[in-house]
Amino acid sequence: MRHTMTGTLDATSRTEGRWKPRDVWCALAGVVSLTLAVGAASTVTVPVNSDLGLVAVLPYPFWAGVLLLNVAFVVALRGDTAGPARRPVMIWLIVVLVLVLFGTAAFVTDVPRGEVAFRHLGVADALSRTQGIDPDIDGYFNWPGFFALLATLLRATGLDPVAVALWAPVLNMGLWLAALGVLTGYLTRDPRRRWLVLWVFCLGSWQDQDYLSPQAFGFFLYLVVVALLVGPLAARAPEIRGYRRADLVAWWRGRSPAEPRSGHRVSALVVTLLLVTVICASHQLTPFMVLIAITALTLSGRVWPSRLPLIAVVVLTLWLAYPASAYLIGNPPLAEAGLQAATEANVIDRLDGTAGHVLVVQVRIVLTLVLWALAAAGAVRDWRRGRLDIRVVLLAATPLLLFPAQLYGGEMLIRVSLFALPFIAVQACSVLLPTEGSTRPSSRAAGGLALTCFLLAVLTVTGRFGNAQYDVFTDDEIAAVAAVQRLAPPGSTIISAAHPTPWRSEAYLEHRARTIDDMCRSDLSTAACGPLVYDYARHSPGGAVVLLTRSSEASLVVQGASSAGGFAELEKWLSVQDGVELAFSNVDARVYRVTP
Amino acid sequence: MSGGGVSRLTVALGLAAVALSVVTLVGLPTPLQAVAAIAVLILLPGQALARLMQVTDLALGALLVLALGLATLTAVSTAMFYLAVWSWQACVVTMGVITILACMARARQEAAS
Structure with a gap:
């Protein structure tokens, strides 16, 4: 049996029956939206000569397509008393949203955006030419997992590396959504909430971390690990009767596994360890996010294998002590720690530049704050109704622990907001949907939701493609x-x-x-x-x-x-x-x- | 199930791994080579390993196919680079062997059940 955030609610679902006219119209609206957005984006010429980025040059049919898509999604989500529109329609609309939001640049130009994807292709190429790893070259060769994967795939498939880099954002977002869809299934049975989480996650992804990169790959594996933690490895914890030692010991011993098949738990644990090891080998930051998530969920009594944090620490330490030691000798991990330094590097230093660029940075900050405010309001609403899921709150809040630990080139806040985003989206849905879960939203509420989603989409396109003057x-x-x-x-x-x-x-x-x-x-x-x-x-x-x-x-x-x-x-x-x-x-x- | 208690899917996965490994190593025109290589490097090993878990949730099973396939290929490729024995052909052979071994383990599970 699954843990549910709205455990007392009856889930609505629609897996049988004939297609209704509304389903067909919503699917067609998706086709029209995609046509409008792709057609409009393909008319944009490069270079983009505006410090506001793509938002200043995308013609109005693009925005008409985005508006229509959000309206179609909300109509499909609202559905009828039996639940939202059929699953293929919802999936199709999400595919269109991914293509529109994350493939926009690929419809504008055949050249991948940004410098880093090119550099990552170079590292993979260097690995396949040298056929060995010299950790003294640079940091990439201390965490070579993703590049080893990329080198093998590019050589074996014969695919054009530039084309792979061009479409990587769409592919990565597809992987992330697949993992998030499974993960959300363990947190709520309400299909409207599950679809809306995926939609809000896309609308909040301004961070632009989905390009061909180890962090995008690591984030996918992170979401799979969390899905296993809240799924086959989950535990049911009794209510805490007090905070004395005896009470806590009784609470801890009162936990029981959510998955009754021990063999299934063991195999899920083996998979988790494999994924943690691959994450440690592939990226500097993601293993720490994984460790924080595992530890927080375990300490809350919601993960059954209680030694998992310890095992993760051992794997991470071994990687840092051996394969990554060459890099860490010259770059001590806590050398740039401090809240003040982190704030200066992540916020203040980024507010320099032309008026348009500063506006783009402010839009990113506003978008993040809006989503966090919605999530906070949703958490308060759930708490008042006795439905607050502590796992969601922990997974949304704990990435912040890393903010003062490392400047990370002034990108730590971006990474923190990305790792929190899936759970911010889950929590935000508590305020975006009716109080009574699985209830059909009213016409007025649906109109408000469509408008909110459209505004979030405008902010995301502005923030995400705000550097187009210099990264296209x-x-x-x-x-x-x-x-x-x-x-x-x-x-x-x-x-x-x-x-x-x-x-x-x-x-x-x-x-x-x-x-x-x-x-x-x-x-x-x-x-x-x-x-x-x-x-x-x-x-x-x-x-x-x-x-x-x-x-x-x-x-x-x-x-x-x-x-x-x-x-x-x-x-x-x-x-x-x-x-x-x-x-x-x-x-x-x-x-x-x-x-x- | 086939006659010996081993499912047809297990046998098909093992045979597909052998056939596609050979085809990928021999080489195909670009789009077909990409499809064959992705199948033999990610999808088939991911599917064979995920079946060992006996997952009943279809969505989790599909996700594990991708995650296990990608993670296993990453582990194999990285290990080969550290051991200075990497070549994409060696990766294809190794992933094919992993798929076959996983199918054999699954066949034993099926025969015992």
């Missing part, structure tokens, strides 16, 4: 990177203006890669930065190639690190120095060769 690359920029690969001999250094550069997808180990932004972080003025970059390039063994692209320069301007005029002055100064020659140029990029 043009064909000319890709051509310039290819020219750099030809011009830079092995052992030379490649210098780019800033990090949003689609480089290093090939010959990852053959060149040193630096950015002007990293070299001159405190002062990008020509007087201070120019000589620094020039000296570095001239003294690089094997020479250097300087790549200046539209997107990398835009990133410096949009994020407030430099001005357009300031960077043009720096380039002009650099281009007339001894040993510097223009070797390649097009509309969006210049490549300078610097001889030693």
Whole structure:
């Protein structure tokens, strides 16, 4: 028997019977929405010349498609007294939402967004070429699990790596939703709530962590682990009679396994250990999130194998002590700890830049706060009705414990909000649906829900694609990177203006890669930065190639690190120095060769 | 069930693993090669291992096929890289062997039940 968040409620379901006209109309509305959104996105030309990102250039049919899709979903969710629309209709609408929200950029351009996916392809390529792991290369080679998987899949399937990177957000979101769908099934039997959780999860996914990356893979496995913890490995805990030692011991000993078949529990435990090990081998941060989730659920008496946290600690420690030791020696994990430093790196430093960019960052913050506020209201509502599920609250709140532990390049808050999001979505549904679970929402409530979902979708598209001015690359920029690969001999250094550069997808180990932004972080003025970059390039063994692209320069301007005029002055100064020659140029990029 | 108490699905999974491993190693045109490789590297081992758990929940079973397939392939590939014996062909053979071993274990379960 499953634990349910609304255990006293009768679940509604619709698995039999004929298709109703409303189901057909909702499915057709999904087709129209997809057509509108894809058609509109494919008319957008790159580069995107707005610091608001894609939201400023997507034509109105895209938004009409998004509105229609949300209305169709709410109509399907409302269904009739027997429950929501048929399962294929609900699944189809969610597929359309994933394509519209997470495939938008792929309909705009054939080039994957962002730099990191290119770099990850390079790491996988380097692994398959060297056929071994040298942990001294960089951090990726201390957590190589995902890259080993990627290298094997790319070589065995013969798929185009760039196409895989382009569609990775859609694939990853599909995996996440599959895991979340199973997980939510153990938390509630109300089908309306289950479908709405998936919808809200998509609408809250502004974090943009679903690209081809170890964290996306790790997050999928994390959700599967949590599904096993609240499913086959769950325990039923009696009510706590007090907080004296004897009461707590009696409470702990009064637990019983939710799954009666011991063999099934053992096999679920074996699978969990395999997944935890693979997560430890694949990503730096995710194992800590897994450990926190396992520990919190176990201490709440809701997980049956009570030694699971200890086993997870041992696996994690062994990985850090051996395969990842080379990285940790130079990068102590708690060296950047502290709430103040974390707040500065994760919030304050991100509020720099042009007016449009600051607005995008504020939209992301507002979206996160809105969802957390809805979840808090839902938790209060459930608590008042005696239905609060402590597991959901723990899984939503405990990722925050990692916020002050590490700056994580200023991305810790993004990661924390992602790991909390599935359970924030579950809890938010308590306030988005009628008080009496599994009751059909009124027309007025449904209208409010459709409007809320549409507004969340607008905020998500704004936040998610808010960096499109510098993370959507043009064909000319890709051509310039290819020219750099030809011009830079092995052992030379490649210098780019800033990090949003689609480089290093090939010959990852053959060149040193630096950015002007990293070299001159405190002062990008020509007087201070120019000589620094020039000296570095001239003294690089094997020479250097300087790549200046539209997107990398835009990133410096949009994020407030430099001005357009300031960077043009720096380039002009650099281009007339001894040993510097223009070797390649097009509309969006210049490549300078610097001889030693 | 087949005559010896072993289900047809178990036999089919084992035979498919052998056939698709060979086909993937020999090579096919690109779209077919991708389908065959994904089947032999992820779906078949995931399905064979998930069946050992005797999951009754269809949704959990389907999820475990993906999770177990991906996790096992990650573990195998990573181990091969650390041992400096990696090649994608070796991964195909190893995942095929894992699928067959899981099918044999499942066959023993079925014969005993």
